[in-house]
Each structure stands twice: as C-alpha cells, then as structure tokens.
Amino acid sequence: MLIQKPSEILSSAITPKEQYVNRRRFLRGAVGVGVAALGAERLARIVAPGREVFAGTKLQTVKSPLTTTDEDLTPYEYVTGYNNFYEFGVSKDDPARNAGALPTRPWTVRVEGLVKQPKTFDIDTLLKLRPLEDRVYRHRCVEAWSMVVPWVGYSLSEFIKQCEPLSTAKYVQFLSYYDPRIEHWGREETSIYWPYSEGLRMDEAMNPLTLLTFGLYGEVLPNQNGAPVRIVVPWKYGFKSAKSIVKIRFVKGEPHTTWNDENSTEYGFYSNVNPNVDHPRWSQKTERRIGLPFYAQRKTTLMFNGYGDQVAYLYNGMDLRKNF
C-alpha cells in the first residue's frame, strides 16, 4: 500500500518522506522498488511450489450471471505470484513463498455480534452452502495496478442470511486469521495492528456482487490469495477484500479497519474505486494491468471499477469528490 512505482508519481504529489513514513514503512517501500524489477520467469518459479500443493483440487462450479467482464484473464502465475498479504511479508512475491505455512484445515468462521445467536461454521459446511459460481471480476488495488480474476464463490448475502443478523446490525466486520508464530513477517516489517480487519456497510455486504470467495481459476484458493475463504468486493480498492477470514461480526457502528487505522487520510472506510479522487501520493486515473506486455498495460480506471450500474445507488447523496 505504501509501495509505489516511482515513475507513476508526480514529483508535486510526493509528500516529504518524514511526514508519512516511519523507518519500517520506508523499508517496505525500498523492498517494493525491488519487486517492480521482478520478471515473469522468476514469478513462475516462485509460484510453482504452491501450485503443486493445490494441483488437482478442482472445485465444482456453475456459470454465473454476475460474471461482469469478458476481458482477458490475468494469467494464473500473476494472480498467484503478485500478491498483497502482509501477514506473510511485504514484497509482492513473499505471500507465494511464505503462505504455505497457513493451516487451512481444520478451519472455522465464527459469527458474532448483533445476531440472533452466535454460530460457528466449518469451512466444509460453507463450501456446500450454495452452488459455487465462476465469477470473473476486475480487481483494482489502491496502488494503481489491476488484474482480471476468475474467482469462485457465492454471494456473501447468501451466507449473511444464515447468520440471522438483527435489524440493529448496520455494518459487518471481517477479521483475518492471525498467529504471530506463523505470520511473523508482517509483524516485523510493518506497524499494522493485527489481525487484519475490514468492514462494509450492511447494504454493501448484501449487494449480490460481494463475493464469499473459496477459489480462483476453478481451483481451491491458493494460500497466498487468502485460503480457505476471503471476501471480494470488486467495486472497491482491493484492501477492502479481507483474506483468510476467521471471524465475522455484525455491529452497529463503522468498525475499525486496518488501512484506515494506518492512515485515515489515505485509505477511507468506503474506498470505492474512483478515478476522480487521487490518492494523496499518486494518481488514480489509470492503472497498470498486471501480466500484459508493457505497451498494453496502461488502462483507464473506471468509476466503481466499472460496476456503477450495480452499486452506484448505494452512495446516493454522498459526495463522490471525496476519498471518504
């Protein structure tokens, strides 16, 4: 999130370093510059071991009317080799290298807060709750890169119905797995307060596009992509899509969220993809599509990442000129 491609940033947009970074964050940025030089060949080598672990773990899927793009898919090697999962390190290739340590079975998701009754769901029960759909979505990171990913899952709303939230529940909070004995990279390299926490307003969570995600490319999620279950919210910047979820809490007020806690002026709670509101340190007008030849990478960023028809109504009356 604090990693940026220097060539994409106007010098006028650069805040003096001491104003926004501490020593650890500066280290993180330095690592990122190295990652930019990572070649496809190297990525493929890093990803290979992870793929073996999951080889053959196909998911039975059905086509979805909510597949929203016919753009070329980002190759598997990039989707699973260029990741943000800070619990496993801050370089883009760290999660593929380190996330094998994540114990994805047994796995439960605890549901609590403003619900009729707290419940615990086993991952294998969740997998069978609804037919698993193939959903191709654009995936836009706040760092101004993007992918097109064929996710596998079903609408989060289907799961929320099973949770029986009370009418007083206005927001949903998602908490990621965190065990510092296993995920020690992020602890040393960042100042994040773990576990990773994200949240949505209840109506955003209930929008059919919000995906409870179990796989990609027709297979079980690789650990680096947030196995065994994550959220995908395609009209928001990628950091809203929490990985490896162990707890879902229904709450009355806006829950605290990791990147908003880190820097509320740079990462708003809503963080809808919005080309008209630049990040304080870089432009959001365009994005770099990962995996394409250099000359074809630059794409115009679309309002709500192109999902305005399905979600713009959620923000009626809100000022979209602000990074809220």
Ligand code: MTE
């Ligand atoms: N979830 C957790 N638990 N930890 C993280 O560091 N990074 C977020 C999001 N979910 C993150 C997370 C960010 S910044 C992005 S862009 C997406 O995951 C990246 O998802 P991907 O690696 O599958 O592309």
